[in-house]
Amino acid sequence: MSGRPLLNRRLDGLGTTIFAEMSALALATGAINLGQGFPDTDGPEAIREAAVRALRDGRGNQYPPGMGVPELRTAIADHQRRFYGLSFDPDTEVLVTAGATEAIAAAMLALLEPGDEVIAFEPFYDSYAASIAMAGGVRVPLTLRAPDFRPDLDALRAAVTPRTRLLLLNSPHNPTGMVLTGDELTAIAELAVERDLLVVTDEVYEHLVFDGGAHTPLISLPGMRDRTVSISSAGKTFSFTGWKVGWVTASAPLVAAVRTSKQFLTYVASGPFQYAIAEALRLPDDYFTAFRDDLQAKRDLLADGLTTAGFEVYRPQGTYFITTDIAALGEKDALAFCRSLPERCGVVAVPNSVFYDHPDAGRTQVRFASCKQHAVLAEASSRLQRLES
Numbered sequence: 001m002s003g004r005p006l007l008n009r010r011l012d013g014l015g016t017t018i019f020a021e022m023s024a025l026a027l028a029t030g031a032i033n034l035g036q037g038f039p040d041t042d043g044p045e046a047i048r049e050a051a052v053r054a055l056r057d058g059r060g061n062q063y064p065p066g067m068g069v070p071e072l073r074t075a076i077a078d079h080q081r082r083f084y085g086l087s088f089d090p091d092t093e094v095l096v097t098a099g100a101t102e103a104i105a106a107a108m109l110a111l112l113e114p115g116d117e118v119i120a121f122e123p124f125y126d127s128y129a130a131s132i133a134m135a136g137g138v139r140v141p142l143t144l145r146a147p148d149f150r151p152d153l154d155a156l157r158a159a160v161t162p163r164t165r166l167l168l169l170n171s172p173h174n175p176t177g178m179v180l181t182g183d184e185l186t187a188i189a190e191l192a193v194e195r196d197l198l199v200v201t202d203e204v205y206e207h208l209v210f211d212g213g214a215h216t217p218l219i220s221l222p223g224m225r226d227r228t229v230s231i232s233s234a235g236k237t238f239s240f241t242g243w244k245v246g247w248v249t250a251s252a253p254l255v256a257a258v259r260t261s262k263q264f265l266t267y268v269a270s271g272p273f274q275y276a277i278a279e280a281l282r283l284p285d286d287y288f289t290a291f292r293d294d295l296q297a298k299r300d301l302l303a304d305g306l307t308t309a310g311f312e313v314y315r316p317q318g319t320y321f322i323t324t325d326i327a328a329l330g331e332k333d334a335l336a337f338c339r340s341l342p343e344r345c346g347v348v349a350v351p352n353s354v355f356y357d358h359p360d361a362g363r364t365q366v367r368f369a370s371c372k373q374h375a376v377l378a379e380a381s382s383r384l385q386r387l388e389s
């Protein structure tokens with residue numbers, strides 16, 4: 001073999017995710033895993049039954065249509081109308097994907113030329129760097145800073161260059177819990193129009209905005225309908241993260257572009273689950289409100305526990321996560337802290353520093369997942385009190 005590295009340069013540095021390391025630690029030590037963001041309770045029984053029915057009735061056991069089954073595409077379009085007053089043609093403006101992850105990757109592969117710049121908030125959701133890199137794009141981070149992680153709109157404007165092709169935005173934002181305000185969305189939309197940018201929006205936490213707030217899709221703003229690829233997923237909203245049913249809603253030309261790369265990634269996925277999620281999207285408003293209220297109560301429970309344990313807590317406006325700062329505990333390095341935490345008190349968390357291109361900005365930030373059962377969060381909180389001494 002030649003001395004050439006096996007992994008190509010585009011993927012250099014993207015070796016293993018922090019979740020693999022921390023989940024292995026959780027397993028080895030028996031610690032409570034508040035690292036990875038998945039619920040420890042499955043979604044609604046009726047929806048699981050719908051998946052079983054689809055399997056038994058032979059719906060989706062063979063390749064579904066490339067765009068997704070019509071029942072689901074119609075349900076997605078109806079969901080966009082019901083919650084946001086948006087209308088999409090289920091035949092040309094809706095594309096079902098293998099989770100939001102595939103939608104993001106397919107969008108980058110379809111829309112970027114090598115060397116195109118992509119502006120995204122850091123800390124990043126971990127697939128962004130990889131998806132941009134696989135497409136040959138160049139990521140340009142816009143750092144969100146504690147305590148409230150608001151985007152610096154002047155810095156955003158200044159970051160746009162003639163090579164900027166698109167903005168990759170995530171609101172509600174993982175890991176900080178920041179939710180873009182109406183004014184911020186307006187400023188971003190005006191910038192996108194002025195500089196003729198595409199925008200890809202990751203909205204997987206659209207139903208998890210707390211404290212009476214609401215999610216507004218950027219695609220609903222003036223000038224954005226034809227330049228936004230709006231992405232969401234059933235995983236977080238319905239507590240079925242293993243089903244990997246996601247979707248894109250966008251103009252017909254953008255959907256056609258994303259479909260072109262998507263068809264050669266998975267082609268299709270999750271056949272029977274697509275029918276079940278079509279039913280999930282039609283659940284009454286009560287489901288969505290109760291789900292959000294439950295996750296808000298869980299946020300409060302864990303945030304209070306972290307505060308009494310001595311963490312500085314950045315109370316999130318939405319999502320599954322709480323970002324904290326450990327400097328108040330006399331700690332200097334989030335990665336070292338997270339590696340020692342299972343041993344010290346039987347809890348696993350992840351260091352936000354790994355989600356930054358500029359790790360110094362998140363050197364002492366640690367993320368905890370609050371999407372776990374109340375009893376589990378209470379036990380984790382009580383274990384974390386041992387840190388104070």
Ligand SMILES: *Cc1c(COP(=O)(O)O)cnc(C)c1O
Nearest residue numbers: 099100101125174204233235246
């Ligand atoms: C969980 C998550 C995803 C992935 O969604 P899937 O549907 O499981 O692929 C994408 N973006 C963010 C911000 C997430 O937290």
